[in-house]
Amino acid sequence: MTSINWQGQKETVVLLLTILLGLAAGAILMMVTGHDWISGYQFLFRGGLMSLERIGNTIATAVPLIFTGLSVAFAFKTGLFNIGVAGQMLIGGFCATAAGLSLDLSKPLLLTVMIIAALAGGGLWAAIPGWFKARFNVHEVVSTIMFNWIAYWLVYYLVPIYFKGSFETESRNIPLSASLRTEWLAQLFNGSYINIGIFLAIGAVLFCVFILRRTTLGFALKTVGFNQYAAEYAGINAGRSIVLSMIIAGALAGLGGMTLYCGYATNLQIGVLPSQGIDGIAVALLAANSPWGVMAAALFFGLLYSGKGFMNAMTSIPPEIADTIIATIIYFAATSVLIEKGIDKFMRRQKGGA
């Protein structure tokens, strides 16, 4: 009986231990480099949580991560490794920004159009590597990396031509009517830049849960992910599933791009691949690809990212400690077998003793 119970909660326990180990590694690193780790963590967490405004900012920081995490996790669940999230975000963000800067509509209508543009842009951008994989057996890891750079340069040249802002590095600022930021939400969080992206993110989580657990589509996609040959044998169109799965992953990333550029930021930045793309892999890994897990992991990372500046302002600890902690957590997640074995041994000894 106990063993069954334990199995059920094993994942969660392992996850928490992983995070704890990552934080411990961070503490050790701070100590080794001559800093006071207790105040380090204190200010790190206060930086993310000490006021309503900062909580709002933490959430806003987490929103794009939720999307990129979902994108990676969804692809993972269907047997694909989507390293192209950054490029899909750029393209999705670009399409949304383009719509937002070119159309003159009421805010709800304009946002709807922008969301569709972001979904379509990101989805189509991911569809091509998906098709390459389905049709020509091109491994998606390499092709999506190539697509990241192509997206980078496309946007790099397109923005100054069509949507040049005050300066070369960015597009024009999007008008308030095209922004996910809203007065009431900002007010609610004391002037934070939190935006309605968080509701889109919750919607996306629900969407992923629903598709993967409840629908025939999810069943087909997962089957192809696990065993393409068996899927073909059973009459599932594997090629179509791969493309579809990439489209969904890309659309999630594209919408994430919109929440980044039209919610978190106020314009489209060029000359830089959004770091949230790679972070999405970490989020998905920590979450073991579960959509709700992605939400939690993204909020946790958002907290670290959002608090690190304050920690840096209050102490002399470089903010890169946050990235180091996250990276360490991912390594521990990759090697969680070790943790699991350790726990198993511990449990067995407990049982033996009892």
Add this chain to the structure above:
Amino acid sequence: SGTQQTKAPAAENLMVGMITDSGTIDDRSFNQGTWEGIVKAGTDFNFKPKYLRPAGSTEADYDKEIANLHDAGYKLIITPGFKFENSIYTAQEKYQDSKFVILDGLPHPGNDYSKAKIGPNTVAINFAEHESGFLAGVAAALQMKTGEFGFIGGMEIPAVQRFNWGFQQGLKYANNNFGTNITIKAENFLYQGTFHDVAAGQHLAAQMYDRGVNVIFASAGNVGIGVINEAVARTKGGHPVWVIGVDIDQYSQGYYDEGKTKSVVLTSAMKCVNQAAYDMVKSVKEGNFPGGKSLVFNAKNDGIGIPAANPNLREDVISKTKEIFTKLKEGQITVADKGEGLLR
């Protein structure tokens, strides 16, 4: 380094913070110059300055770091770069107990410069880069007498453009008034498009040097470092070529001998960001912070210029350049901050 405990903002202590733009604190130009000014003020007025580097280059990233400095008790916040315009615009309202200095920019909301506003707790400082470029151009032309000159810019932003335009006017001035024979061609005046691509700077410089360009004026952040690296490599290999540095005295960046005395940097077109930062800290210390004002640093107030020491320039060149600088100060020479009739 030791542990730095919570500092309850002590009233008597100055707390001065800086936020870098996309570059780092040792970018050998803009950020570094600003930081050096603050550090100098720190030793003079006995405070420990702090800088933060934002995680990204969006308004939210900048807002976040301003809030962090403010919440940590920093009451004078210096931000180098036009990218902070929107963030300072909101911050000056939001944190009225803090003072802000923006270099190279004018606070305004969104895209709308017509709503620009410098709050009573803010100073906006701009530089006459064209005058600086002019001076460096004259000095380099005098030194070389004849030759082919080029220009590599980073992004095509106003400050960089003004350097370029002033530089060209300086070359013309020297050709017309001092009998130098400097030629320029359109294909040797370009903007790389980023401030970070070292390799690209090197490749572009290589093209130009191979085409016979002797001197390149690089106003391009790390791209400019690539230009200097290429010049160093060539000079080491026995084919001497020159670079004109930008923002701060970049002489030490261009050493090509083991003893670190000889450099490929002919001179540098400086804008005294360090001075500007220092002055602002000082004004706060002395209680005469010129809040609400927009300041221009130019030849008149010694806010621009070439380095005090120029080992690569002959004595006569240095003295002639000094004369020109005086004429700029006195308004006998004016340099246009527009690009009409010039390359790019």
Add this chain to the structure above:
Amino acid sequence: MWQVFQQISPYAIAFAIPLLITAIGGLYSERSGVVNIGLEGLMVMGSFAAAITVAVLQPVMHSQALWIGLVVAIVAGALFSLLHAFASISLHADQVISGTAINMIAGAITVFIARNVTGSGNIQINPFARFDIPVLSDLPVVGKLLFSNTYATTWLTLLLLAIAYFVLYKTVFGLRLRACGEHPQAVASAGVNVQFIRYLAVSISGACAGLGGAIILTTYSGEFNGTVFGLGFLALAALIFGQWKPLGILGATFFFGYASTIATSAQAIPALSHIPGVALKTFPYIVTLLVLVIFSKTSQAPRASGQPFEQGKR
């Protein structure tokens, strides 16, 4: 056009060489059956180790400092890659995940330490000097193309490529290593320790990638700043582009070298300056995709690459 080609050659080669040595590292690893997506991070680690070493030594010694830096980078890369080896070989972790973790750790921890050391996180050094090879550089055609303006590290890398070829195809170790990448069970049942071979292969890949990062630092960049601009991933693409063969990799990396050098210099080349920048900049990536599209169906990928090997597992 030939003129231009000749003129950009030294720069193209300088760009290709770190890619090449990193891809060679990837070759060892993948041929032994371990996918190493952490090459990027290993390069960063090598660049960092070399930067710290050179920055400390350069004031007291001259050009030797750079060579010592390279050696330290090799060691650092090899040691750091053991993290990946441990996760993916001993713990049978997903190799892509573990490699991603390597990338993230390298990117974060090097900058963290560098910031503790220099404040800004950047470390500057004086790079190698270029030189013309006597006699050879005066040869017609190839003299300018291959033997002018070269770095010593270029010849070192080409030597390592030749060594890689011999090691992989002519030696006992190479035979076993390749067999591990195709059919590890067969190797195990022949009484060879698969895990040991894979450990060795991964640490060689770490050493090579570390060297690659250090070469970027000590040739054209001159500064550590926490990134190698995605070159590790590009090396991975070159490995596939080159179909996991030493000469194929040489061709692929040189292609990248020339394509991206043309792209970055085009602005200053009148004959090319009218080509839209976006076309030049995306050219290498699009060609890579096309090559992948053409060759992936008949891919020569090592069969067991990416699969953890567990004794007795079927």
Add this chain to the structure above:
Amino acid sequence: MEYVVEMLNIRKEFVGIVANDNITLAVRPGEIHALLGENGAGKSTLMNILFGLYQPDSGSIRVRGQEVRIGNPSVANGLGIGMVHQHFQLVHNFTVTENIILGIEPNKLGFVNTSSAGKRIKELSEHYGLNVDPDAKIEDISVGMQQRVEILKMLYRNADVLIFDEPTAVLTPQEVTDLIGIMKNLAAEGKSIILITHKLKEIKAAADRCTVIRRGRYIGTVEVASCSKEELAEMMVGRQVFLKVEKQACSPGEALLEIEELTVLNQSKVPAVKNFSLRVFAGEIVGVAGVDGNGQAELVDAITGLGKLQAGRILLEGRDISAFTVKERINAGLAHVPEDRHKRGLVLEYSMEDNLVLEVYDRAPFSKKCLLNRSAIRDYAENIMQHFDVRTAQGPGTIARSLSGGNQQKAIIGRELSLNPKVLIAVQPTRGLDVGSIEYIHKRLIARRDAGCAVLLVSLELEEILNLSDRIAVITQGELIGVVEADSANENDLGMMMAGCSKGG
């Protein structure tokens, strides 16, 4: 020395299962010793222990009278023990020589010297009549040849105890005969052979003695000559087994599957099936006999829709399905038991219930409006598993990977038959299974035939074809050589036809 190898009281436990429980095996020099047991009885485990791949939990091993500890395969090699695994341990893109010398490469300063090895391999090959080209690449040679490479690997290492784990499962009848010949040669030279096989006929033909194990336990060792096939089977399963399934004469109805002048290309764009025509009627089993690689796989792929056809038509119940997708064919009443249960048959990571609805998950009642109905799926799976005697640890939720091969196969058969197909394509339905499972599966196939289904049985095992089929079609190099009535056929004639001599013209 009476025994060359003695394994005494060997016990080996895996998580949750005792694979070997106090097993004893003693092999004499120069004998061929068969090891017999059901799927999962523990044969491979026992041999892996002898070869040093696993360590026993308890018990001892003696080789030539000396007690030894075999920590890894090189120790086994050193003791003169060699093993041919169930799945070949060959590197596909290496040459024969490279494969053979792997691990004990002759070298100078680390550089491999293949030429001396090549000479020795040639000698060995000639001495034992193995006829292997040392410079050929593994991927270019036939399966039978690959097996001989495995044998050479052992001989090259001077092994005198040779273990064969199910060596005949992949061979053609002719190759089996050859292999038995080779084994007898080796035994005559004084080498000892341990042979694992499920085929009693082969044991009778080759082995001197036979050790039987059941569920990890030692049952006994017998002289093969003094024991009938039926007795061996009974020892192994623990009950009486009918080696030949009873069946009524068939009463064919209308033609359900019609293959008309079919031509199919293989991967290298060469015709693998040429102008092939065949009709299968309701209520009959048509066996397709042929040596492996003569177009069977391409034929099956073309019928099931997994491969493209170049020319010709396929009709199901008179409907042309040539252009149908796989799904449409399934919906039209085609079921398929695939050749490789792990590659195509199952999603090993999925639970059994998900595997059992693989083809019908999108039909009512398993889903409505794209939403899965979990309880309907579970009921359906439970039903199949009960009906087809699929044994699992945790019911329908069990992960497919953890089932034994026999149970996996029963589940696939159950799944396909539950589709209520008009036409069933069964490819190697009993590959690698023990006689108990074979008997069960054969019974179910015949029952389905009697219910009016048209069954196309593709198998490399003539015995199975002869046992089950009503008519037998022989395929050679993609061409239909002839169709014979099963009653009037025998292995010899079929073998002749398969070799390309058509019967009676």
